[in-house]
Amino acid sequence: MSAPTSVASATAAPSAPAASPSTRTSRRRSLLIGGGAVALAVALAFGVRWWVHGRFIESTDDAYIQADSVTVAPKVSGYVAEVYVRDNQQVKAGQELVRLDNRQYQAAYDESAANVASRQADVARADADLQQQKARIAQAAAEVDGARANARYAASQVERYAPLVRTGAETEERTAELRNAQTRAGTTLAANEAALRVEQSQTVTLQTRLQQARAQLEVAEASARKAKLDLEDTVVRATQAGRVADKGVRVGQFAQPGTRLLTVVPVQDLYLTANFKETQVGRMRPGQSVTLHVDALSGEALHGVVDSLSPGTGSQFALLPAQNATGNFTKIVQRVPVRIHVDVPNEARPVLVPGLSVVVDVDTRDLHPASARVPGAAPAAANGAAHG
Structure with a gap:
């Protein structure tokens, strides 16, 4: 008779009170309001930043580091007697590169x-x-x-x-x-x-x-x-400082005048050519500041200034320019090459070489930058050369 009594007492014990539906609804509403407030604050911050700064930034990833490389070739004909340089070697202006049989x-x-x-x-x-x-x-x-x-x-x-x-x-x-x-x-x-x-x-x-x-x-x-x-002229010398590239000369090779022997790349005088859409260059002026993100530097930002804008779009200087006056016409957004002077830090010089891809951000807020060159004056840096 004692077992039924214990079971009855266990059944009669009160259970924990469950949350009411109104409490759960209030909590959900608070979370939604808080999340909406945070989202609104973030959107407002991004909106203010875009209005103050972002809407003046013109960006493109159609940009590449370049240098005015020089193809080294002899002025006279003859058999190559000696080659004084190796691949990727740094050379000075006037340094002997190749000697022909004299x-x-x-x-x-x-x-x-x-x-x-x-x-x-x-x-x-x-x-x-x-x-x-x-x-x-x-x-x-x-x-x-x-x-x-x-x-x-x-x-x-x-x-x-x-x-x-x-x-x-x-x-x-x-x-x-x-x-x-x-x-x-x-x-x-x-x-x-x-x-x-x-x-x-x-x-x-x-x-x-x-x-x-x-x-x-x-x-x-x-x-x-x-x-x-x-x-x-039987001794071929470097006309500028740089690094040896594309060396194809060998001892015993017969060289004619104008035959390409090697190339000297002036890696110390790098510049950037960015191809912006025609809809992006309306506010672009020489002297405006530029932020560069080079793929080879893992996102490290470099700085520079706009040096000059091309006098024509890229299609105007193509080998076969478009003939838009004939046949059907489809409007295509053109791109304008923009030359940018790059400030290269010393630690980045060994890595930066012509041909690397770059993401360019041009700040167009200042239409009359103080660093812009006076019309007719000599360039501040020859050929847009980079200076560390």
């Missing part, structure tokens, strides 16, 4: 130098002949002066003895001798004057010969300079 160019230069020496001897000989001719002219002029003096003396003797002959103080034979001497003196004077004219006429010939020798010397010197240039 034996034939050395021989040509030696021949030209010998020809110059020969022409210099011709000039010296012609000048000496001209100086000698001037001495001959002076000698002939002196002989003319002497003959003229003799002629005057002979004439004076004839005049002095003529009255004596008429008075009988002198003989006719004496007069004849004096007249004969006068005639010989006149003949000698005429001969000397003719010889002087001959010597003087030779001066023009010798001066012409000297001018010809000097002209031939100039031709020889020009040929020697060309031969020297060819000899110097």
Whole structure:
């Protein structure tokens, strides 16, 4: 009889009170109101940020790091004798990169130098002949002066003895001798004057010969300079500092003028070209600040400024530009290349190379940035080069 009594007492124990439906509804409403308030605050914050800042930011991922690379090629032909650089090596401006076999160019230069020496001897000989001719002219002029003096003396003797002959103080034979001497003196004077004219006429010939020798010397010197240039051009040097890339030159290879040997990439002078849609460039001006996100730097932000905008869209400079004046027309949003000067920190320089993809954000709030260049002034950084 005791077991039924315990069961009845357990059945009669009161249970915990359950939450009422009105309490659950109130709690749900509070959560919804709180969540809505948070969402509204976040939306308001984003809206204010967009209104103040975001609506002026123009972004594109159609942007790539670039550099004005230089293709290295020889100016003369020849077999490659030595290659002084390796792949990806850093080089300085003027550093020797490749040397061609220069034996034939050395021989040509030696021949030209010998020809110059020969022409210099011709000039010296012609000048000496001209100086000698001037001495001959002076000698002939002196002989003319002497003959003229003799002629005057002979004439004076004839005049002095003529009255004596008429008075009988002198003989006719004496007069004849004096007249004969006068005639010989006149003949000698005429001969000397003719010889002087001959010597003087030779001066023009010798001066012409000297001018010809000097002209031939100039031709020889020009040929020697060309031969020297060819000899110097057998050593191919870097025209700018950078890193060696795309090296295809090998020892023993025959290189023609203009043959690509390697490329020098000026990684220290990087810039950025971003292709913005035409709907994005309305407020874009040189000098506006730019934020860059390079994929290779894992999201690390770089900074720069707008350097310049292209004078035409990319399609205008394509190899086959669009002909929109014919056939059916479909409007396509064009893109305008924008060149951006990049401030590269030293720790990022080894990583940044031409061709890397970049996400660009241009702040267009300031339509007249203080860093904008004055029209007609020289660029602040040559070719948009990057400076750390």
